[in-house]
Amino acid sequence: MIGQYNSNSIYSDGYHYNPQEPLYFMSFAxxxxxxxxxxxxxxxxxxxxxWFVNEDPKHCFRKLDIGKSCICYKKMEDISFNLIAELSKKNTVKE
Known part of the structure; x- marks a missing residue:
């Protein structure tokens, strides 16, 4: 899985099941x-x-398949990289 991972030093103790592993912020699998x-x-x-649920139909003709933190795409052609770029700017790790 390709992803942006962050140091545990910014999270409170007990936040993660294994404090030796960093937490992901955003990743693809x-x-x-x-x-x-x-x-x-x-x-x-x-x-x-x-915001994402309202924006996605403007970029993709397929029905949005989204869970709590997971957005599923059936084909590579369905992925709107411009929308994902906007999403990645919406908040910071500390937020």
Whole structure:
């Protein structure tokens, strides 16, 4: 999985199950039937989730497949990298 990971030093004790491993902020994973984008901001901040849900139909003709922090794409062609670039600017790790 390709991702942006962050130091545990900015999170409180007990936040993560293994304090020796960094926490991810945003990452991509290729699964058997989909390409998944994981973004902590969507999970943690409702305003970012709502923004993404409203913006996605403007960039992709397929129905949005989204979970708590996971956005699933069936094909590489479905991914709007411009929208993901905007998403990545919506919040910082400390937020």
């Amino acid at each position: 290729s699964q058997k039937n989909s390409i998944n984008l994981y973004h902590s901001g969507i999970y943690e901040m409702l305003k970012i989730y709502d």
